[in-house]
Amino acid sequence: MTKKLTSEQIQLLKDELSTDLASYLVDDFHYTPEEAIDVLYTSETFERLQDDDTGLYYQSPGYVYSFLQNELKNAKVS
DSSP: OOOOOOHHHHHHHHHHHHHHHHHHHHHHHOOOHHHHHHHHHTSHHHHHHHOGGGOGGGSOHHHHHHHHHHHHHTTOOO
8 A cells, every 4th residue: 555645745855855966066066055055946957856746856866966967067057
């Protein structure tokens, strides 16, 4: 029997993923924490992460980060 996640549980997963993604940006791109958060929050990846229908919140941080890295490589983040 599969239990459905509550909206609070989904938000927690999104928050934890966002923390991990910002940390990866600090480590890999040498952004300050503030810059990393700004880059993350203005990305298409973050927008997709916030959309429950994508299920992206249920994926590993590394998998989601690969989308963000590709987005940065292609200069799609403002």
